[in-house]
Amino acid sequence: MYKILTLNNISPKGLDQFGHEHYEVASEMSQPDAIMVRSANMHDMDIPGSLKAVGRAGAGVNNIPIDAMSERGVAVFNAPGANANAVKEMVLAGMLLAARNIPQAWDYARQLEGDDASVHKQVEAGKKKYAGFELPSRTLGVVGLGAIGVQVANAARLLGMRVVGYDPHMTVNRAWQLNAGVEQAVSVDDLLNRCDMVTFHIPLNDHTRHLINSDRLHNMKRGSVVLNFARDEIVDEQAVLAALASGQLHAYVCDFPSNGLKGQDRVIALPHLGASTSEAEENCAIMVGEQLRDYLENGNVRNSVNLPEVILPRAGKSRLAVMNRNRPDMVGQISHVLGQSNINIVHMVNESRNGIAYNLIDVEDEIDEEAARGIAGIDGVLRVRVL
Ligand SMILES: NC(=O)c1ccc[n+]([C@@H]2O[C@H](COP(=O)([O-])OP(=O)(O)OC[C@H]3O[C@@H](n4cnc5c(N)ncnc54)[C@H](O)[C@@H]3O)[C@@H](O)[C@H]2O)c1
Numbered sequence: 001m002y003k004i005l006t007l008n009n010i011s012p013k014g015l016d017q018f019g020h021e022h023y024e025v026a027s028e029m030s031q032p033d034a035i036m037v038r039s040a041n042m043h044d045m046d047i048p049g050s051l052k053a054v055g056r057a058g059a060g061v062n063n064i065p066i067d068a069m070s071e072r073g074v075a076v077f078n079a080p081g082a083n084a085n086a087v088k089e090m091v092l093a094g095m096l097l098a099a100r101n102i103p104q105a106w107d108y109a110r111q112l113e114g115d116d117a118s119v120h121k122q123v124e125a126g127k128k129k130y131a132g133f134e135l136p137s138r139t140l141g142v143v144g145l146g147a148i149g150v151q152v153a154n155a156a157r158l159l160g161m162r163v164v165g166y167d168p169h170m171t172v173n174r175a176w177q178l179n180a181g182v183e184q185a186v187s188v189d190d191l192l193n194r195c196d197m198v199t200f201h202i203p204l205n206d207h208t209r210h211l212i213n214s215d216r217l218h219n220m221k222r223g224s225v226v227l228n229f230a231r232d233e234i235v236d237e238q239a240v241l242a243a244l245a246s247g248q249l250h251a252y253v254c255d256f257p258s259n260g261l262k263g264q265d266r267v268i269a270l271p272h273l274g275a276s277t278s279e280a281e282e283n284c285a286i287m288v289g290e291q292l293r294d295y296l297e298n299g300n301v302r303n304s305v306n307l308p309e310v311i312l313p314r315a316g317k318s319r320l321a322v323m324n325r326n327r328p329d330m331v332g333q334i335s336h337v338l339g340q341s342n343i344n345i346v347h348m349v350n351e352s353r354n355g356i357a358y359n360l361i362d363v364e365d366e367i368d369e370e371a372a373r374g375i376a377g378i379d380g381v382l383r384v385r386v387l
C-alpha cells in the first residue's frame with residue numbers, strides 16, 4: 001500500500017488513477033510515500049523519512065526545496081507543458097486588456113449614473129480617455145522560449161505582431177515548434193530595446209530574481225507594457241511602480257497581487273489564475289500522477305527536476321532502484337554486494353545528473369533484506385528501494 005499526501009486541491013481526474021487497492025490518498029496523513037502539490041510552500045516543511053517522491057502538478061518548482069529533497073533521496077517531478085495553453089490564453093488576454101485600457105474603461109462604464117440619455121452622453125464624452133493601440137503595429141518580446149513562451153510567441157505572430165525572443169538554453173524541440181518569423185535577441189537588454197510589450201516565461205531562481213529592474217525599465221521604449229505570468233520576484237516591484245508613475249511604463253500586467261500593487265491605476269493583477277482552468281488542472285494532475293505511479297511501482301523516472309530520465313522495461317524477478325551521489329566505484333560497490341549475496345543481474349542502467357546518480361537493476365532472484373541493507377550502507381547511497 002502506497003500513501004499519497006496532497007498539499008493542495010488536485011484534480012480528481014489525476015487522483016482517480018491511484019486505485020484503492022494499492023493506494024491511500026488524503027490531505028492529512030503520516031508517513032506518506034509521495035506528496036502531490038501545486039503552489040504550497042514546502043521550504044519550511046518537515047520532510048518525513050518515508051517520503052520517496054514529490055509530484056508538482058504544474059510547472060514552477062520554486063516552492064519545493066529541490067537540493068534538500070535530493071540529499072534525502074527524494075525524486076521531484078513536475079508536469080512540463082501541461083498548463084502552457086492556459087497561461088498563453090491569459091497572456092493574450094493581458095496584452096489586450098493593457099492595449100485597449102479595458103479595466104479602466106470598464107470601471108468607468110460601471111460607475112456611470114443617470115438616465116440612458118445621460119449615460120450615452122457620458123460614454124461619448126469619456127471614451128477618448130481610454131483610446132488604445134492595436135497589436136499588429138507592435139513588437140512583443142518573449143523572455144524564455146519554453147513550453148509557454150513558444151506558444152505565446154507563436155500566437156502573437158498569428159495576431160500580426162513582430163516577435164523577438166530570448167532564451168540562452170532553448171532546446172532543439174522547442175526551436176522546432178517556434179514560428180520561423182520569431183526574431184532572436186542576443187540578451188535581455190537587446191530584447192527590451194526592441195519591444196513595446198515584454199512577457200516573461202522563465203523559472204524563478206538566483207539568476208532570474210529581479211531580472212526586470214529600474215535600469216532595464218529605463219532602457220525600454222517609453223509607454224511599454226510588462227507582462228509577468230512567471231513569478232512575482234522576477235520583477236522589482238518598486239522599480240515597476242516608479243516606471244508607471246513616470247509614464248515610462250504604460251501598464252504592468254501580472255498574476256501576483258501585492259499590497260504595493262493594490263489600487264494602482266495601470267496595474268492589472270490577477271490572483272495567480274494562469275493555470276486555473278479545468279483542462280490545465282486535469283492535464284497536470286494526470287501527467288504528474290502517472291509519473292509518480294511509475295516511479296513508486298517500477299522506479300522509472302520521467303520529467304523529474306532532480307533525477308536523470310531513466311525508463312527500463314522490467315526484466316527478471318525483482319528490481320532495485322538506487323539513488324546515490326555520483327562518485328567513482330558506486331556501481332562497482334553495489335554489484336559487489338549483490339554478488340556476495342549470489343544475486344545475478346539481468347539488466348541495469350545507470351544515469352547521472354547534477355551530482356546525483358540513479359540506477360535501476362533487474363535481478364534474476366528475489367532481493368533479500370541483507371543485500372538491500374548492504375547497499376543502503378554504502379557511503380554515498382541516498383535511497384534504496386526493492387520493487
Ligand atoms: N502564472 C501561472 O499560473 C504559471 C503557470 C505555469 C508556469 N508559470 C511559471 O512560468 C515558468 C515557465 O513555465 P514553462 O512551462 O514555460 O517552463 P519551461 O521550463 O518549459 O520554460 C522555461 C524556459 O525559460 C528558459 N530560461 C531559463 N532561464 C532563463 C533566462 N535567464 N533567460 C531567458 N530564458 C531562460 C529555459 O531555457 C526554458 O526554455 C514556470 O517556471 C513558472 O514559474 C506560471
Ligand SMILES: O=C(O)[C@H](O)COP(=O)(O)O
Binds near residue numbers: 039058274
Ligand atoms: O508553475 C505553475 O504551474 C503555476 O504557477 C500554477 O500554479 P498552481 O498550480 O498553484 O495554479
